[in-house]
Amino acid sequence: MLRSMYAGISGMKSSQTKLDIIGNNVANVNTVGYKKGRVTFSDIMSQQVNPAQGPANGQGGINPSQVGLGSQIASIDNIHTTGFRQTTNRSLDLFIEGDGMFAVSNGEETFYTRAGNFYLDAQGDIVNPSGYYLQDVNNNKINIPADAQSYSIDEFGEVTYLDADGEQQSAGTIALAQFSNPGGLEKAGSNLYRTTDNAGFGGLVGAGTGGQGSIVSGALEMSNVDLAEEFTEMITGQRSFQANTRIITTSDEILQELVNLKR
Known part of the structure; x- marks a missing residue:
């Protein structure tokens, strides 16, 4: 043939x-x-x-x-690469300005994502559309009590709220995951990635720490x-x-x- x-x-x-x-x-x-x-x-x-031959016996080499x-x-x-920013003016829509990924957990495994559309569940925990808990820098859930008057998220990922007495309280700091090679992440579906041996996971840090980006509340990162x-x-x-x-x-x-x- x-x-x-x-x-x-x-x-x-x-x-x-x-x-x-x-x-x-x-x-x-x-x-x-x-x-x-x-x-x-x-x-x-x-x-x-035909193999290559070097010059010999008065003849030149051949390729x-x-x-x-x-x-x-x-x-x-x-x-x-970063997708374009879409302004939504919704407090739990989060955009990462720079490097880093959000960490979310289903209780058994931690996943990573750039999709910042989060919600509050019935317990006041911040979750993604699949119900996975958004993690703070200590690998814990972030909870906003039901009696909170209001809440906000600053550029460093700190979540604060006003309690029933009008006092400002901290609910935790949103973690950003560091990867030296984001291309080594494995897609897990639902906008999620899981780490691999080649991704170079560098731990969870707060926004603006270790070269990680800042967080913009009220905006989403769209597809690139x-x-x-x-x-x-x-x-x-x-x-x-x-x-x-x-x-x-x-x-x-x-x-x-x-x-x-x-x-």
Whole structure:
């Protein structure tokens, strides 16, 4: 069989994966805190036809002759650039200006997210849409009593409220998780990430500490997907897929001519 046919098949698979990633990005263009994906390719090992030879016996050297065998997926990356800020004027909508991620817990596992749409449950605990508890710098829940007159969150993540007597009380300081390599985080669904051995988790700190960003109350970080960029990549992915199908078609025609030689 022709090597070009198998190279075309590998190119089709790679292009299909690229289109899958683009489709997921476009589907999440309005998802709060979503980080777009990106796929990169690499070539598959090449078949050696002739090895390289150095100069010898009065003759110059020659370069190796190799035939490539197609392409493969090199990586599928999560691009953690900051999405645009949408002002909501809702106190529990939080935007991180800079680095860091919110930490939320279901009681068994801690997850991390840039989606800052939080709510109060029936007990007065701050939770995300899945009911996971927002963590403070001591890895505890943040609770606002039911009899609190009002509450606020400052740029350093400190949550304060006025109690029934009108006295200001502290409910805790919202923690931001530090990662030296956010791209190493693993997506867990529902706008959540879990840490991995390659994420470089550096612990929980308050906003503005250790290079972490500040917190803006009353705003949300939206998706960092750029539709113009995605549609451009979609066109190139589609053309790449078509070109690889043409390679397979042409290779098939050559094989057909070989079969017809017996006639």
